[in-house]
Every structure is written in C-alpha cells, then in structure tokens.
Amino acid sequence: MKKNIVEMQKKISKNNYFKIFKSVLVLVLIIFIILIFKIINQSINGTPEWLILIEPYKENLRSSLIENWFKGGVNSNFIRGPMGIASLLQFDLMFVNGKNSVFILPIFIDLIISWVALMCFLYMAIIIIYQILTIFKIDQKINAYYLTFLEYKKNKKNEKNNLKNQKITQAKENLLTADLVEKIAALELKISENMEKSKREKENIEAQINADDKEVEKNVKEKEEAKILAQKVLELELKIKKEQSEKNKIKLEINNKELEANKLKMKIQETEELELLVNKLQDKVKKEQSQKALIKKEMMKKKKTEEKAKILAQKVAMLEQEIALEKEQAESKIAQIQEQANISNQEAYNFVKMMEEKYKKEMATEISKNKNGEEKDLSKLSVIERSKIDGSMNISEPRYELQKYSNKLRDIAIQNQMPKSLQNINLRNLTKKELIKYMGNVTKKINS
Incomplete structure (x- = not known):
C-alpha cells in the first residue's frame, strides 16, 4: 500500500510539474509575440517624420521621447518604445495646434502592447503560483491519508491479535469442558454401579429377613449399613445435579463467546467497506482533476477567439478606410467624366x-x-x-x-x-x- 501511495504521489507531482512547464512555455511565447509587435511598431512608425510631428507637443507628454527610437528601421531601443515605461500612463494622445490636429499613433500602439504584456504577465504568474501551491496541498493530503491508513492498519492488527488470543482461550476452555464431560461420565457410571450394588444388597437383605425371622438382631446392623448406603446415594445424586448446573453455565459462556465472534466478523466487514469507500474517493478526485483540466482548455480557447475577434475588428476598420478612399476616387472619376468636357x-x-x-x-x-x-x-x-x-x-x-x-x-x-x-x-x-x-x-x- 505504501508503494501504491508513493507511486500515486509521483504521478500527481509529475502531472503538476508538466502543467507548470506548459504555463512557462506559454509565458515565453507571449514574450516572443510582444517583442514581435514592438519590432513591427518601430519598423512602421519609428521614423524621423513622427519625431518632427510630436516635437511641438513634448510639453504635454508625461516623459521625454527616446529620440534613438525614431531613427528609422529596427534598433536595440525597440523594447523600450518611444517613451519607455511612461507610455503605460500616456492616455492623452490627440493634440490640436490651431488648424493642425495630430493623433500620436506610435505611442498609442506602444501603450496597447505594454498593457497587454502587463496583464498577460500577471495572469501567467498567478497561474504558476497557483499550480505550485496545489502541489504542496496534494502532498499534504496524501501524507494525511497515509497516516490515517497506518493508524487503521495498526487497529486492524490489534483486532487480529485479540481474535487470536480469544480463539486460544476458547480452545483451552473447550479442552477443559471435554475433561469435565469425561469425568461426569465416569462419575455417572460409578453411581449406576453403586445403585445396582445397593439394589442387590437390599434384595439380599429382604430375602434374609423373609427367610429367617430369627436372625433379627444380626439384620439390624445390616439395616443400619443400608441406611448409610442410602445417604451416600443421595449425596451422589446431589453432586450430579451440581455438575449438571456447572455444565449449563459453561454452555452459556460458550454461546456468549460465539456472539462476540459474530460481532468481530461484522466489524471486519465494516473495515472492508471503508477500504472500498477510500478507493471510490480516490477515483472521484481523479475525475475532478480531469474536469478542471477540460475547463481550463475551454477558457484558453475562448480567449483565443476573443483575440481573433479583436484582430478582425482592426482589419475591418482598415478595410472601411480603404473603401472610403476608393469611394472618393470613384466620385472623382465620375466628376471627371461628367465635367471634363466643360x-x-x-x-x-x-x-x-x-x-x-x-x-x-x-x-x-x-x-x-x-x-x-x-x-x-x-x-x-x-x-x-x-x-x-x-x-x-x-x-x-x-x-x-x-x-x-x-x-x-x-x-x-x-x-x-x-x-x-x-x-x-x-x-x-x-x-x-x-x-x-x-x-x-x-x-x-x-x-x-
């Protein structure tokens, strides 16, 4: 049983460590994706033109700009972004100077990337910490279960020893009762022989009295001896009755011991039922763990679909802008065709x-x-x-x-x-x- 518990503990810990490894891989993947978006942002928006556009509004920004980020192309400053960490709090991005109005797109994209990265890191850190804590909790539960099992095993051993002792004492008592029965049988034989002897003696005495009335004085002594024999017979009958009462007491004790043995059998059946219940509980724990894993997978799928929906919304917005341009161009073409001749x-x-x-x-x-x-x-x-x-x-x-x-x-x-x-x-x-x-x-x- 100890080997089974150790194997079960190893399996559970392996599964949990594999889950932690998975979540660490996901975290690394998220970091890689965030770095890719940072590189794309710098390659598209990290141009000197944007630096010239933003310079008149420097005073309205929360921090100074990183000018090396706006050199064009991708360089080592792509991780920091156009403003560094300060872009997390730069929510004011639309500036108006007379007729000119500028929306600072590079800082806006860096703000979104930074917030998404922060939320992902926090979420993954919470998951990893939770998984580590579950490992410790499961180990504690298994150890507690093992201790209770050891206590149960000790009690079972004690009960078995008690049963053995009781059986030994019962066997001894059975031997004693067998000896008593043999002694009683021997006594009964002796009593029956004595009774027969006394009957014969009585018959002989009566015959002698009837045969010879003259010898009365001699027979008086024999009568006295007969009386003494009769008293002895009565004493023997009393002894037999006492021995029968002792037999009945021994039988009652034997019945009581049989009842106790039946009770012990019932207890053994209850312990077997407890073992079955423990096995059922283990199966339930395994099923709950598998259900939790399925729920987590469904949650991850939902998040992926939400991210895809956001990307599609951005694409739709870009398509709408292109459609608007194409409409303008189409209108210009129509106007050109209609009025070119005039x-x-x-x-x-x-x-x-x-x-x-x-x-x-x-x-x-x-x-x-x-x-x-x-x-x-x-x-x-x-x-x-x-x-x-x-x-x-x-x-x-x-x-x-x-x-x-x-x-x-x-x-x-x-x-x-x-x-x-x-x-x-x-x-x-x-x-x-x-x-x-x-x-x-x-x-x-x-x-x-």
Whole structure:
C-alpha cells in the first residue's frame, strides 16, 4: 500500500510539474509575440517624420521621447518604445495646434502592447503560483491519508491479535469442558454401579429377613449399613445435579463467546467497506482533476477567439478606410467624366493660381526633409499616411475637384508632349497637396 501511495504521489507531482512547464512555455511565447509587435511598431512608425510631428507637443507628454527610437528601421531601443515605461500612463494622445490636429499613433500602439504584456504577465504568474501551491496541498493530503491508513492498519492488527488470543482461550476452555464431560461420565457410571450394588444388597437383605425371622438382631446392623448406603446415594445424586448446573453455565459462556465472534466478523466487514469507500474517493478526485483540466482548455480557447475577434475588428476598420478612399476616387472619376468636357484650358490655369494663393502656407511647409536638408523618400507610405504628414488634412478643397482639374492639365501635358513624369503620373496615388504641386508644375511648363 505504501508503494501504491508513493507511486500515486509521483504521478500527481509529475502531472503538476508538466502543467507548470506548459504555463512557462506559454509565458515565453507571449514574450516572443510582444517583442514581435514592438519590432513591427518601430519598423512602421519609428521614423524621423513622427519625431518632427510630436516635437511641438513634448510639453504635454508625461516623459521625454527616446529620440534613438525614431531613427528609422529596427534598433536595440525597440523594447523600450518611444517613451519607455511612461507610455503605460500616456492616455492623452490627440493634440490640436490651431488648424493642425495630430493623433500620436506610435505611442498609442506602444501603450496597447505594454498593457497587454502587463496583464498577460500577471495572469501567467498567478497561474504558476497557483499550480505550485496545489502541489504542496496534494502532498499534504496524501501524507494525511497515509497516516490515517497506518493508524487503521495498526487497529486492524490489534483486532487480529485479540481474535487470536480469544480463539486460544476458547480452545483451552473447550479442552477443559471435554475433561469435565469425561469425568461426569465416569462419575455417572460409578453411581449406576453403586445403585445396582445397593439394589442387590437390599434384595439380599429382604430375602434374609423373609427367610429367617430369627436372625433379627444380626439384620439390624445390616439395616443400619443400608441406611448409610442410602445417604451416600443421595449425596451422589446431589453432586450430579451440581455438575449438571456447572455444565449449563459453561454452555452459556460458550454461546456468549460465539456472539462476540459474530460481532468481530461484522466489524471486519465494516473495515472492508471503508477500504472500498477510500478507493471510490480516490477515483472521484481523479475525475475532478480531469474536469478542471477540460475547463481550463475551454477558457484558453475562448480567449483565443476573443483575440481573433479583436484582430478582425482592426482589419475591418482598415478595410472601411480603404473603401472610403476608393469611394472618393470613384466620385472623382465620375466628376471627371461628367465635367471634363466643360473645363477649358483657361479655367484650369485660373484654378491652379487660385489654389496656390489660397494654400500658400500649406505649400511652403517641407516636412519630407531630413535635418541635413535632404529630401526623404515617402513612396513607401500610403496616401492616408502621407496626407497626415504633408499638411493635406488642412486643405478644405474636395479631392474630386482637385483631381478634375489635374486630369485636364495631364491631358494638356500629353497633347504638348511634355516630360513623361508629367504624362504617366498616377493621380489617384497623390495627396491633395501633391495634386496642387503637380498642376503648378504643368502650368509652369506651359508658360515657359
């Protein structure tokens, strides 16, 4: 039994250690995923343009920016993020300066990643601590169960020894009773022989009295002897009665001992039933542990589905933005088809002059330059991202209106066989500011 308990303890501890190893692996996986998201955030948003955009609002931030994070590409600062630990508490991310409004996307993404990492670490730490505690609790329970089993075994041994002693005493008593029975039988034989002898003597005496009345004096002595014999017979009968009463007492004692033996048998049956109950309890504990493991698996599946739903929601939001852009482009195309025929060359030139005068400030800003004054390549960015950086958000003119006139000027460039950079340009991929610049370049070529 001790070996079985030790084996059971080893199996339970192995299972629990395997669970702890699993949870540690999950924690390592979470750290790896968080690092990947940090790298993606720096590779996309860790550009000098974002540093230039955020610099006017430095005073409103909780901590100073890590400038090395905004050098472009991925470097050793990707773990720290744009603000370090302070990004956990930087909830104010929308800033307005006159007409310009900026939402600081790099810090927002780093804030989300940091909070998710913190919650995951806490959750996994709680799980690991709980599993370690369960190991100690199970060991304590098994030791307690083993101690109770030892006590039960000792009691059982004592009961067995008591039964043996009782059986030995009973056997001795049985031997004594057998001796008594033999003695009583011998006494009964003697009494019967004496009775026969006394009867014969009486008959002889009576015969002598009847035969010879003359010998009365001699027979008186013999009568006295007969009386003495009769008294002896009575004494023997009393002794026999006493021995019979002792026999009855011995029988009663034997019956009592048989009753006690039956009681002991009942106790042995109860102990066997207790052993069966203990085995059933062990089976129940195993079933409960398996049910708990299944519940944990279902919880993990639910969490995974929730995370997938969040990712899908983000993708849907991105698709909605792209659909909105495509709608604008479609509207511009329709407007182009409807009104292109009605636009004259002079109207196009006048529109370009009006746009350049109206948006002088927006056209003068050159955000796409580095600190050294060199132009930065923005071709990798999307139209929405470029429009946020180059000031197109401040141009209130509808996009389809700008694209209508730029289409007209592109037709003029093709007719006049201007450079291919002005003829083969894709106007859909240009921001509002880039469309005005393009129209200005075409008008300059025409006037030169």
